[in-house]
Ligand SMILES: CSC[C@@H](O)[C@@H](O)C(=O)COP(=O)(O)O
């Protein structure tokens with residue numbers, strides 16, 4: 001989109017640059033197959049910039065982004081925002097200091113989401129990398145990564161997310177047979193959370209071979 005369409009065009013331009021850089025990296029890591037995945041950053045108290053629906057996330061250019069309000073309505077664009085916009089905007093509404101939401105469909109995320117769906121969560125314990133999750137300062141802890149049933153009904157899925165957020169602090173969640181949502185106060189933190197979960201899911205799947 002033209003950055004001139006949003007009052008704080010410098011902020012919009014900065015966010016689009018960061019999103020293009022990180023989505024390209026994640027695509028090259030194989031985490032955004034077949035146009036899957038979606039990405040957003042907060043612009044201000046009432047707006048976010050998010051990927052247009054259906055675009056190849058490995059080849060994004062500025063025209064593949066659009067502004068939405070925090071109810072998911074397009075602002076200054078005729079494009080359709082990500083089909084999962086509601087899962088982004090609910091997080092921005094709930095957490096005023098949240099700055100970035102990343103959603104990917106890696107192999108590890110998809111396989112783990114199926115393996116642990118019945119239990120409803122994946123327990124990650126004793127890993128040094130748990131310190132990558134904001135607020136954790138020791139390996140000697142356990143974090144539960146929730147696994148929600150998949151649904152094409154995004155408001156219903158968002159309601160399930162609200163329930164799990166009510167229950168305690170989270171840095172992300174899996175959706176069964178689908179992928180991972182991770183978030184942070186800015187792109188750096190959201191990316192660190194996503195990368196930590198991706199690595200830890202790989203470890204847990206590897207360990208499964210020995211149990
Ligand atoms: C191409 S299948 C994946 C989609 O159904 C969806 O889960 C997804 O992640 C991307 O949807 P999008 O509307 O492009 O944001």
Ligand SMILES: [Zn+2]
Pocket residue numbers: 036037038084103105178179
């Ligand atoms: Zn998805």
